[in-house]
Amino acid sequence: MMESGSAKSAETKRELRRRLLALRDGLSAAERAEASRLACRHAAEWIESSGIRSVMAFVSFRSELDTSELLEFCWARGLRLLLPRADIGAKRLALHAVRSRDELAPGAYGILEPDPGRAAEAPDEAPEAVFVPGAGFDRCGGRIGYGGGYYDRFRAEARDAAGGRWIGLGFAAQLVPQVPMEPHDAALDGLITELGLVWTNTHPPEGGRS
Numbered sequence: 001m002m003e004s005g006s007a008k009s010a011e012t013k014r015e016l017r018r019r020l021l022a023l024r025d026g027l028s029a030a031e032r033a034e035a036s037r038l039a040c041r042h043a044a045e046w047i048e049s050s051g052i053r054s055v056m057a058f059v060s061f062r063s064e065l066d067t068s069e070l071l072e073f074c075w076a077r078g079l080r081l082l083l084p085r086a087d088i089g090a091k092r093l094a095l096h097a098v099r100s101r102d103e104l105a106p107g108a109y110g111i112l113e114p115d116p117g118r119a120a121e122a123p124d125e126a127p128e129a130v131f132v133p134g135a136g137f138d139r140c141g142g143r144i145g146y147g148g149g150y151y152d153r154f155r156a157e158a159r160d161a162a163g164g165r166w167i168g169l170g171f172a173a174q175l176v177p178q179v180p181m182e183p184h185d186a187a188l189d190g191l192i193t194e195l196g197l198v199w200t201n202t203h204p205p206e207g208g209r210s
C-alpha cells in the first residue's frame, strides 16, 4: 500500500519498522547483553541523580534491550515500579505496581506481564519517569514501535506526572536520522542507549505535547 504519492522513494513506516526489527534481531546475544547492561546502568544513574521515586518500565521480549538490571535496580532501591499489561482488544495498557519478578506471568504476545492476581492495578497513578521500548528512535523524540499504538494511546491519556519524563530505551544501532511522525505519535523527552542519555529538544517536558 502506497502511503503517499509525493514520497515514492521514501521508506514507509511499515518498511522502516521491518528493517529496524531485522537489524535488532541481527545483533548478537553477546552484543545485546553488554549494551543492555550499560544502558540499564545509565538509566539507574539518571534515576538516582534525579531523585525519582516512581518508574514505569517494561519487561523485554524478542531482541529488545534487556531491562532486567533496571527492574532489579528499582526493586533493590525500593522504588515504585509500574509495569504494563496490554489489553489486546482495546489496544490499551493497564499499569500494575510490581514488587518482584515473582509477580510476573506470561501475558499478551507472550510478554512477561504483571500477574493481576498478585500485582495490584494502579489505575490513577502517574509515574515520574516512563521508559519506552521501540523498534527505532531518532534524536528529536521520534519513535516507532510494533505498530499497536499502545504507548501513543497511553500517553494521550496523560498518565504521567506534570514534568514526568518519557525516555526511550534501546540500542544505539536503533537510532535513525528521522522516524516519520504522524499527528498521534507522541515525542519522547529523551533516549537512553549503551552510549548514555540524550535529551531531545523538540518537546521540552513543560511544553505542549501534541
Ligand SMILES: Nc1nc2c(c(=O)[nH]1)N(C=O)[C@@H](CNc1ccc(C(=O)N[C@@H](CCC(=O)O)C(=O)O)cc1)CN2
Pocket: 058, 059, 060, 061, 064, 084, 085, 086, 109, 111, 133, 134, 145, 146, 147, 148, 149, 150, 151
Ligand atoms: N516489552 C514490551 N512490552 C510491550 C510492548 C513492547 O513493545 N515491548 N508494547 C508496545 O507497544 C506493547 C505490546 N505491543 C505489541 C504489538 C504488536 C506485537 C506483534 O506481535 N505484532 C505482530 C504484527 C501484527 C501486525 O501484522 O500488525 C508481529 O510483530 O508479529 C507485539 C507487541 C505492550 N508491551
Ligand SMILES: Nc1ncnc2c1ncn2[C@@H]1O[C@H](COP(=O)(O)OP(=O)(O)OP(=O)(O)O)[C@@H](O)[C@H]1O
Pocket: 143, 144, 145, 146, 147, 148, 149, 150, 151, 152, 153, 156, 184, 185
Ligand atoms: N491516541 C490514539 N488514539 C487512537 N488511536 C491511536 C492513537 N495513537 C495511535 N493510534 C493508532 O494506533 C496505530 C498504530 O500506531 P503506530 O504505528 O504509531 O504504533 P507504534 O508506536 O509503532 O506502536 P506501539 O506504541 O504499540 O509500540 C495507528 O493506526 C494509529 O492510528
